[in-house]
Amino acid sequence: MIKVTVWNENRHEQKNPTVKEIYPKGIHGAIAEFLESAGHDVKTATLDEPQHGLTEEVLNETDVLVWWGHLAHDEVDDEIVNKVYQRVLDGMGLLVLHSGHFSKIFKKLMGTSCDLKWREADEKERIWILNPSHPVANGLGEYIELEKEEMYGEHFDIPAPDDLVFVSWFEGGEVFRSGCAYNRGKGKVFYFRPGHETYPTYYNKDVQTVIKNAVSYLAPSGSQMPVYGNAKPLEAIAVK
Numbered sequence: 001m002i003k004v005t006v007w008n009e010n011r012h013e014q015k016n017p018t019v020k021e022i023y024p025k026g027i028h029g030a031i032a033e034f035l036e037s038a039g040h041d042v043k044t045a046t047l048d049e050p051q052h053g054l055t056e057e058v059l060n061e062t063d064v065l066v067w068w069g070h071l072a073h074d075e076v077d078d079e080i081v082n083k084v085y086q087r088v089l090d091g092m093g094l095l096v097l098h099s100g101h102f103s104k105i106f107k108k109l110m111g112t113s114c115d116l117k118w119r120e121a122d123e124k125e126r127i128w129i130l131n132p133s134h135p136v137a138n139g140l141g142e143y144i145e146l147e148k149e150e151m152y153g154e155h156f157d158i159p160a161p162d163d164l165v166f167v168s169w170f171e172g173g174e175v176f177r178s179g180c181a182y183n184r185g186k187g188k189v190f191y192f193r194p195g196h197e198t199y200p201t202y203y204n205k206d207v208q209t210v211i212k213n214a215v216s217y218l219a220p221s222g223s224q225m226p227v228y229g230n231a232k233p234l235e236a237i238a239v240k
């Protein structure tokens with residue numbers, strides 16, 4: 001059983017009745033629900049809780065952290081960001097969703113601006129599977145189609161992913177690297193694009209499949225921490 005914490009800024013749900021109607025239990029609630037039915041041990045955490053719900057205890061007990069944020073990236077405490085960063089380097093998985101591309105934690109892990117083009121025009125998104133053998137693509141067809149989504153377009157200012165699993169095409173003509181896998185320290189990071197708050201994207205079965213797959217893929221491998229620094233020789237070294 002994988003221990004998952006679904007973190008959401010949870011602000012749109014309070015301010016925008018449309019979002020509240022689509023996600024009455026919050027985006028975190030909707031994601032937690034299908035991850036729970038997949039058999040995971042799921043908790044949620046939100047921005048306005050003390051320490052954003054991400055206490056040391058919670059983080060130490062988390063195998064995979066899911067991150068959704070948009071309006072309030074700047075309100076996330078740097079100290080918490082540093083703790084999440086360290087946990088990723090130590091092996092915790094991190095799944096960054098949609099507008100989380102601009103979160104402090106994602107930018108810190110990428111080291112680039114993570115900027116992109118965007119447009120809200122109720123347009124069709126077709127997410128093509130570029131790497132069908134990648135575990136995040138398990139059980140999908142050739143592509144996922146979303147009737148209406150926000151557009152994100154290239155150029156997306158990220159380092160070249162270690163694995164590029166999805167690329168999105170939008171009705172208005174742009175394309176976007178929408179499923180990007182990275183190794184950071186002992187941890188794995190996955191960015192998955194769809195999930196604008198005014199669309200019911202997280203109820204889409206294929207989107208749920210990707211998120212469930214990503215949680216399994218991102219779970220810590222359990223390998224030993226590498227040893228660094230000055231090292232004694234394993235064999236006697238011949239005197240030369």
Ligand code: ZN
Pocket residue numbers: 098099150195196197
């Ligand atoms: Zn959005």
